[in-house]
Amino acid sequence: MNARIRVATVVAAMLMAVFGCRPADPGVVRIVSSLPRTGAAKQQTDSIVRGIRMAIDEAGGQVGPFRVEYLDLDDSTVAAGQWTSEAEAANARRALQDPDVVACIGPLNSGAAKVSMPILNFGDLLMVSPAATAVGLTKPGLGEPGEPEVYRPVGRINFVRVVPADDLQGPLSADWARRRGIRKVYVLDDGQVYGKGIADLFADRCREIGIEVLGHDAIDARAQEFKSLMARIKSSQPDLVYFGGTVQSKGGQLAKDMFSADIDAVLLVPDGCQAQAFIDSAGAAVLDGRCFVTFGGLPPERLTGKGAAFVDRYRREWGESPDGYAVYGYEAAGVVLRAIRDAGVKDRLAITSAALAISDYDGALGHWGFDENGDTTLGVLTVSVVREGRFEFAETITTSDMAAESPAE
Amino acid sequence: MSALFLLQQCLIGLTNGGLIALVALGYTMVYGVLRFINFAHGDLIMLGACAALGLVAPLGLAATGGPPSLATWLGIVAMVLLCGLFCGGLNVAVDRFVYRPLREAPALAPLVSAIGVSFIFMNIGLAWIGPADRGFPQVVPAASLLPGNGVQFGWKDLLVLVVAMPLIVGTMLLMRTTRLGKAVRAVAQDRTAAALMGIDVDRMVATTFFLAGFLGGAASVIAGLYTNTISYQMGFQNGLYAMTAAVLGGLGSIRGAVAGGFVVGLVRALSTAYAGERWTGAIVFAVLIVVLAFRPEGLLGHRVKEKV
Amino acid sequence: MAAAWKWISQRWEVVALALLAVAPLFVPALGGALGGQVTTLFIYCILALGLNVMVGYTGLLHLGIAAFFGIGAYVVAILTVPLFPFQIGWLAAAAVSIAVTAGVGFALGGPVLKLRGDALAIVTLAFGEVVKVTLRNLEQVTGGMKGLNPVPPPGAGVTVAGTDLGLAFAVDPRWFYYLALAALAGVVWAMRRLENSRLGRAWAAVREDEPAAAALGISATQVKLSAFAMSAAVAALAGCLYAATLSTTADPNAYDFNRSILVLCAVILGGLGSIPGTLLGVAILVGFDTVLIPAADSLIQQLSGAADRSSLLSLASWRLAIFGLALVLVMRYRPAGLIPSRRLAAEWGRGGR
Structure with a gap:
């Protein structure tokens, strides 16, 4: 009996192998x-x-x-x-x-x-x-x-x-932040290739243009909540929190916990969070007017x-x-x-x-x-703001803007 | 960093600990009677959270900014009861059809079955609420109850303790003082002897599964209201920390699970605050390994003699 | 016919090895995607046989085998990637990696040997999580979530008959197929020998009755530690092959609890302590996920065409449930596994029905 199972397995494996190939058309x-x-x-x-x-x-x-x-x-x-x-x-x-x-x-x-x-x-x-x-x-x-x-x-x-690529989005986001008068930022990322990469580029550019980086921490994308992390961020009093990550790496939860901890700062996230699922999971009311999303290119509703x-x-x-x-x-x-x-x-x-x-x-x-x-x-970056549960176009920045502001101060 | 900051982190740790303890009770009770770790428990709680989300509107609950009204509190109590019954019933059904036929099977058979059940639960959750994280309405506001901006302790944190503590204390009393609790403990000590004493073992096991499921259902409501996010993958992480708490406290020990829950909550909060979020996962588990290396029976567990 | 059948069933390893060895000559798909998938299957088989030493032979529940798999893969990568100055070549690196990982297994085993079954299981689980987080955070050494790459294929830089062996490995999956098959055959042979060796019998004695074994003068500590180290070493071999076939360590999440659980389920489903059982378990569970589901789904897509876009029709939406149901049903009707080991079946008295 058992021997028959063994042989049948081998035969099945061979059949599957044959099944996998077909001639070109x-x-x-x-x-x-x-x-x-x-x-x-x-x-x-x-x-x-x-x-x-x-x-x-x-x-x-x-x-x-x-x-x-x-x-x-x-x-x-x-x-x-x-x-x-x-x-x-x-x-x-x-x-x-x-x-x-x-x-x-x-x-x-x-x-x-x-x-x-x-x-x-x-x-x-x-x-x-x-x-x-x-x-x-x-x-x-x-x-x-x-x-x-x-x-x-x-x-x-x-x-x-x-x-x-992220060398557009990360640095341009920092330039946008300075234009808004941001002086102190706290940077978070999800530790993944995309999230960490873009957060590093953002933080580097911040230091280059004179924005203070208060801290840079990585989150565990499987954690259920970030209350104690937020208490820690709150005690350092940033003007802006940057999260390099995606909807799948708990972007929504992070936003929710940040605003329930009463942190008086805006949240800036990259295009990995540009999805309705991000707003749905964070809660529209929570993000209203306080959360900004960058996105390479123009948003769908502004396309011509x-x-x-x-x-x-x-x-x-x-x-x-x-x-x-x-x-x-x-x-x-x-x-x-x-x-x-x-x-x-x-x-x-x-x-x-x-x-x-x-x-x-x-x-x-x-x-x-x-x-x-x-x-x-x-070379266009769109910044949107979350308003009434939707991403609302705020402004665009281009690489030429960045070049114009680049000289070190 | 300041003393206020430490106090804040301890409060967060204790609140989280209450939730973890509630889930850990479910692991330790089932382990007590059947000697196997019920891997499906975390995902049972995920299904409870899906049910809770579905109950928000029918119970007349909605997201608010102000302090919760009496109607809100009643709604939450109803939600805890309904989700508790749902998870308890589901747990009993799973025991009846999956674990009971395996009572005399090799020790690892129920474990693998539990893993299988957890996959099935996850697929049900996936079909129920979809693949993405789902927001859970902020029925209880986060607004702080304490004056000033130093330490934050909000309605949500209060809710966790108000729901979890009576359930935890109630379970401990139930197990310690009632006839039912005595019977369950007898089954936990020696199934055969308990049966010879005229205790209906299958009924006691089912009762245990129901209690564990009920506590899990309550935990799922808290998890929904407290973190305001649910997803079909939430069972894993919830389960992992609770399982750690149950082992840390001593598998099979009710008091141990509660103590373990609070310890895990505190270790998590403090390591995030002082070592950085990125190391939290490692520190919690390293604490577990170190504690077990010195106290193999867990913090409050009993030393069991190996029988020849 | 009956005689031939008996001959085959008694020497199933040899027959299977021969069939698998000639398969690439007759099945062109093994030179493409399928070759890679089957190679992955072989690697999982090695990993599962390593876990079987702990769970099957010695009776110690282990929920963190993926950590040793990961350490094996990372050590080999550190010793071979261009990022670091070592670059000692795959074969030498694999030898070092296996030794190092066995040492780690030994070191973990020491402090936790006192633990009883389930507490030990949770410690191995905890160790797995600690390793994963550490691999993620030690970015200078492990590359963090980026992982380490490229891991050169075995024989890179060695030229045989005008061809660079490394290039041959990279271009044609059949090289890895044979490498993994050879490693698997070696491990199966070694396990067969171990089962009937002094050590193998000591493992079984400790599993069946530890105090009785101790009374016979078997040192449970030494026996368990050797199981820890042996299982870690075999897992590391699988890790070395894994990193080489992927040409990267992948990210630390590839070595998380889910992988440990998958392999554990395969071992128990197939039959604890049974080599053919373990192999069959892997073929079913891992094959289901990496070979069967993708093949079935693309078939469904081609048959239904673009017109039908319902995602419920795809098997992928239900694979978790199918997987879970399979585990539950096998445990219900064959609680000792599909091909129970003779020794364990005798012990339970009814496993082999």
Whole structure:
């Protein structure tokens, strides 16, 4: 009996192995996305996937001579409830091995990008991330030593992103704070690649332009509440609390506890918290007028042209307003389709080169292109304030503003 | 840092400790009768919190800024009772259908089943409230009861103690003085002997599960009203600290679980205040390891002789 | 036929090894994504066999095996990544890592040996959390949440017949497949030998009746400490392979309580103390999560097409419940596990029905 179970297991494993492969179809290009589809990030990735599907639908599921197929892969697992290295690596290998796959949209998390970039680089397979913003992924000299070359074992770029990197958001947020007359800040982060990276950039810029950094602590993203941390922050009397983190790393809870501790300061958070879920979990009344969110690019409701049309269509189709991630998902898929059209052939290297060559994209985010590192040329940062349970546009800052104020005082 | 700051942190620690103690009681009571750590307890509380969220509107509760009215207090009492019954009933049902068939099975079988139940609970929670954190209305305001800006002790903190302390004291009295408590303790000491004395063991075990679940349900209401956030993943962290508290105090000991709860709450608050939030998780567990290395039976546990 | 069946069932390890060794020749998918997934499965199998030493052979409940897995991965990374000056190559680093981790297991075992079953379990859980937080916070050494990367593949810089071995490993998952398979086969062989060795019998004696074992002159302390160290060493081997296949340590959350629990469930589900049981448990639980669910979901997506967007249709939304139900049902109907060990089955008198 037992022996039969053993043999059956082995046979089942072999069958599954055979099941995994299929021959190439010359008329089809397949786009995959690798995003955390289980756990706390599901809401954001739902938006992204909707954006991707809408872009493909808009093109009629066809680009040039090719029929477009889309596969929505999950880089999270049950046991973890968030992205895992294995799942991301497995998705990357799967994409690499499937001869029909010509582009991968994703990942959401910068940490996951570090896992899949070196794998997909071997196939020159185009990666377009709608959300990974850590600077080291693309920009030489700004990340760790050796970045970003360590992610490019064949020496060519295959990773681009439609979202501005953190070296825009972090420092510009500090400039915005000084403009508001902020003198003392307390910096918190969630300890993750994105959150810590952006909080460090923010704190560095603060010191550069004469804002006092009272403290910098990392939170445990699984903690239930932060009352004693807030009592500690309160005793240092900051004008502003910065949190480098996301909705999934307890941004909402942090805001709630901060304001119930009666801390007389404003809260500034980066785009990882730009989601309705952040306001819902913190409570609209709690944040009203006291919480500011930075976001690379313009917010959906202020988009014009193609962006405005997308927002309308999204509302009609889904009955709700899109968040920023939906627009980035849409834009990422748009770039992929454009690259396939420009290349005109079903060849990974040609499509990747075509994407990197895009310098004049007219998309939902406006007119932009990729620079030599594969980063977007968009240099606009939006600051929104939470009012009556919604993100309300407050102002925009651009890189040129920052240059103008940069001279040390 | 000042004495006022220390006082503030101790208050936060004690308040948190009350909540942890309530959950820890659930672990220690079940451990007492069945000798296994009920890994699903944290997620049971998560489901209780989902139920509590659903009860906010039907009970006429809403977010307010002012001091809670009599109606609010009555609503909260009703919520504690209803969520307690819900979690207690659920716990009894799980015992009946999952753990009872395993009474004579190898020691680790109930443990793995409990882990399985916790996964099932999490999936139910996921389907119930969705994947993201959900705000829980601020029915009881955070506004401080104390004058001045030095030390903050709000209505919410008061609520935790007002709900938790009577339940904790009540449980201790119930176990110590009533016939029911005596019977449960007899089952905990020796199941076979208790059965020979005419005690219906299955009923006593079910009673224990109900009490543990009831306290968990009350804890879930407090957790909702106190942290104002619930999510389908909240069971893990709640459970982990409470489990630590139960072991620290001495598994199976009611007083130990209560003491352990307050110790864990205080250690957490003080390590966040003086060592930094990033080390809190490590310090709580390091304290546990050190205490157990010197007192294997826990702070208030009994030394048990290994039988040949 | 019956004779052949008997022959196969008696030498199942050899048959399975042979089948798995030739599989990449017939299954091209093993050269791609599936190869990586199966390699991960092998690594989990090694980890589970390490845990089995503690839980199965010695009867000590261990809830923190992932910590040793993590220490193994991090030590190997520290010794090989370009960030640090050591860069001694994977093989040497793995040897150091296994020794260091065994030492850590030994050091943890010392102070907590007095603890009885469940308190010991919670201490191992606590140790796991302490290790995770420490890995996260010692950023200069561990890279914090960024982890350490890139961990070079084994044989990087060694050129055989004109090809750099490191490049070969990086390009073709079959290299890692064979490396992990070889390591797994080695561990299975070693465990088989251990089961019937003096030490293995001492473990069993302590598990079954500690005071009686002590009366026979077996030092329970030494026996338990050796189990701690052995289990840590095997977990470290798995960690070394893990870091190499991913080319990074991943972040400390990859070594948290969830992983320990998953592996523990696999060992108990398959059958405590039983090597084929442990392997089957891992194949079912880990295979379900990393191989079956993604495959099934993409199949569902392709069949239903873009028209159907209901997330309830995807298996991923229900994987927690399926997983939990499987654990509950197996424990209900086969409380001693799917393939109980003969020795333990005899002990319980009814496990092997």
